[in-house]
Amino acid sequence: MTTQGLQANEQGHLVLGGVDTTWLTREYGTPLVVYDVTTIRRQIQEFRTAFERSGLRYQISYASKAFAAIAMYQVVDEEGLHADVVSGGELYTALQAGFPVRDLSFHGNNKSLAELEMAVENHVGVIVLDNFHEIDLLQRVLLAQQTSCDVMLRLTPGITAHTHRYTQTGQIDSKFGFDVASGQATRALQKVLAIPQMNMIGIHAHIGSQIFGVTGFELLVRKLMAISAQWRDQLGVIPDILNLGGGFGIAYTATDNPLSPADFVQQITSTLRELANQYQLPLPEVWIEPGRAIVGPAGYNLYTVGSRKDLPDLTAYLSVDGGMGDNIRPALYQAQYSAVLANKMNEPLHETVHLAGKYCESGDILIDQLGLPRSEPGDLVAVLDTGAYGYSMASNYNRNPRPAIVFVEEGRTKLVVRRETYADLVRLDRHYE
Ligand code: LLP
Numbered sequence: 001m002t003t004q005g006l007q008a009n010e011q012g013h014l015v016l017g018g019v020d021t022t023w024l025t026r027e028y029g030t031p032l033v034v035y036d037v038t039t040i041r042r043q044i045q046e047f048r049t050a051f052e053r054s055g056l057r058y059q060i061s062y063a064s065k066a067f068a069a070i071a072m073y074q075v076v077d078e079e080g081l082h083a084d085v086v087s088g089g090e091l092y093t094a095l096q097a098g099f100p101v102r103d104l105s106f107h108g109n110n111k112s113l114a115e116l117e118m119a120v121e122n123h124v125g126v127i128v129l130d131n132f133h134e135i136d137l138l139q140r141v142l143l144a145q146q147t148s149c150d151v152m153l154r155l156t157p158g159i160t161a162h163t164h165r166y167t168q169t170g171q172i173d174s175k176f177g178f179d180v181a182s183g184q185a186t187r188a189l190q191k192v193l194a195i196p197q198m199n200m201i202g203i204h205a206h207i208g209s210q211i212f213g214v215t216g217f218e219l220l221v222r223k224l225m226a227i228s229a230q231w232r233d234q235l236g237v238i239p240d241i242l243n244l245g246g247g248f249g250i251a252y253t254a255t256d257n258p259l260s261p262a263d264f265v266q267q268i269t270s271t272l273r274e275l276a277n278q279y280q281l282p283l284p285e286v287w288i289e290p291g292r293a294i295v296g297p298a299g300y301n302l303y304t305v306g307s308r309k310d311l312p313d314l315t316a317y318l319s320v321d322g323g324m325g326d327n328i329r330p331a332l333y334q335a336q337y338s339a340v341l342a343n344k345m346n347e348p349l350h351e352t353v354h355l356a357g358k359y360c361e362s363g364d365i366l367i368d369q370l371g372l373p374r375s376e377p378g379d380l381v382a383v384l385d386t387g388a389y390g391y392s393m394a395s396n397y398n399r400n401p402r403p404a405i406v407f408v409e410e411g412r413t414k415l416v417v418r419r420e421t422y423a424d425l426v427r428l429d430r431h432y433e
Contacts, residue, residue: 006384008345014382017408021302021342025380028404029419030304031322033391035067037075037409039298040387043261044079047290050265056272057285061105063246064090066291066388067299071407071416073097082125084289088115095122105152105243105289109176110134116141120149128152128204128243130177135191135198142197151192152204152243153178155185157223159207159216177205180227189231200237202284203227206245209292212258214267220244221268225275232281243287244268250296252385253336261293292388299387301327301403302342305379306358316353318372320381323357324364325400327383327390331363339370342382347373355381359398391417399425 007015014021017036025032044060051058061082064073068085073094076083084105085091094104105126106119111134119127120141129135129151142148154177178185185203192198203224207216224242232238249258268286276283303320310316329335339355341347349371357364366383394402401420406413 006340006345012344012346014340014342014345014380016300017413018411019408019413021300021382022380024406024408024413025302025304027413028406028415030302030380031320031326031403032302033326033386033403033405033417034300034302035072035295035298035387035405035407035416036300037298037407040075040295041079043290043294043297044076044081046261047265047288047293050262051286053262054265054269056269056283059241059285059287061103061243061287061289062294063289063291064094065392067295067390067392068093069391069405069417070097071405071414072295073099075407077103082287084128085124088112088118091115091118091122091124101125107154111137113137113141117145120145120147124149126150126152126201128154129188129192130154132188132191135188135195139195139197142195148197148199150199150201152202152241153185153188153192153200154204154206155180155224155227157205157207157220159205159219159223180223185227186231186234189235189237193235193237200239202241202243202287203239204243204245204287206289207247209247210249211247212249212256214259214264216247217244217264217268218271221271222275225272225279225281228281228284229279238281238284240284241287242272242284243289246289246291246293248288248290248293250293250385250388253338261290294388296385296388299385299390301383301386301390303381303383305375305377305381307377308375316351317356318353318370318375319356319358320366321358322400322403323359323366324361324395325357325359325397326394326403327366327386328393328395329389330366330368331361332393337367337383337385339367339372339381339383341373341375342380344373344375344379350374355383359400396420396425401425 061084062076064083068090082103086107102125104124106124107128109130156174156177156179178188303322307319324331350373355367355370404419405417407416
């Protein structure tokens with residue numbers, strides 16, 4: 001988002017979900033993570049509307065690594081979406097939320113035996129197989145528990161998405177999935193077909209994250225339809241589901257220009273129809289796994305301004321009471337964000353500062369060049385669009401407690417994750433003597 005769509009009240013305070021942010025921070029303290037649930041629902045609805053128009057059979061599965069908390073799984077369930085989990089911890093959280101376990105997919109490139117046992121015991125809807133070792137492990141688990149399960153095969157399609165190197169996953173040398181080019185994918189399929197306890201329902205690929213254009217998805221659909229045709233001809237098997245993963249980009253700054261969910265879905269649909277026709281294949285069901293696009297624009301990190309360092313004729317550092325512990329993305333990916341002074345929304349811009357965090361790292365700069373009104377200690381900074389991979393990648397670096405999380409919706413407020421305390425920080429520690 002840019003700063004334009006934001007709402008302020010007469011006092012010039014940023015209002016989120018009908019709630020004054022200065023009230024929120026008086027009530028819950030800072031740093032504080034706020035989600036506007038209306039935005040989450042709206043983002044979901046955009047994807048849904050696009051698919052409804054497409055006429056395809058489809059499933060939207062929220063990639064919960066973007067933000068996993070009990071309350072979030074509850075909202076996702078209320079909206080009738082599926083979700084995917086990538087660890088025993090995410091699965092546990094979803095179970096605690098009462099999320100319908102049949103609507104979960106389990107991902108990961110190194111699922112442990114214990115995680116597979118947990119998934120099978122709880123009847124997770126689909127296990128997305130990533131590698132040969134995992135096929136063996138899962139077979140062991142299914143035999144031991146005398147049961148069967150639905151699986152998909154994660155393929156490495158050999159597509160390099162135009163995004164940060166750390167968030168590319170579909171390129172040929174990726175650590176994820178069965179490589180298509182070398183024939184690994186076909187061998188994996190043959191192996192799975194020979195295991196009666198595994199029911200192969202589809203193929204999956206994820207090309208990367210924060211992708212702005214449709215080309216990667218178009219290439220992906222082409223690759224997956226080509227392999228479907230090849231498998232039909234060689235083995236008489238046609239995957240019923242194509243899971244295209246996530247990666248739909250969002251705007252963090254005014255220069256970001258991602259396509260809308262409707263554009264992505266439209267391109268996927270037209271390519272799919274063309275290829276189904278060309279290969280004489282039935283139209284598959286399409287699954288997507290958006291994470292960032294659902295929660296990113298809904299999240300805000302609120303901080304209190306503290307110290308300031310002015311270097312005459314050079315620059316100024318304005319420090320806030322959070323930073324890389326609650327949002328590692330600027331330090332890790334050079335990610336850019338927009339921010340506002342939430343208690344002075346009506347004041348003119350006065351200067352450009354480095355918005356610095358409080359962590360003991362020179363790299364702990366949340367925003368490199370931020371235009372702000374005249375500020376003083378005690379002011380409130382709102383960093384925008386922090387809802388994806390912010391709290392979910394948070395740490396206790398420097399033994400700072402992680403922030404609280406509040407959901408706001410149409411004037412209502414609910415604390416959904418409480419702030420960590422110092423006692424929480426030492427709860428796992430044991431004295432040496
Ligand atoms: N499906 C699979 C198999 C994935 O690996 C991912 C993300 C998604 C779906 C969701 O992607 P999204 O729609 O959120 O882009 N920590 C990085 C992003 C890592 C994404 C990992 N996989 C960041 O902060 O940018």
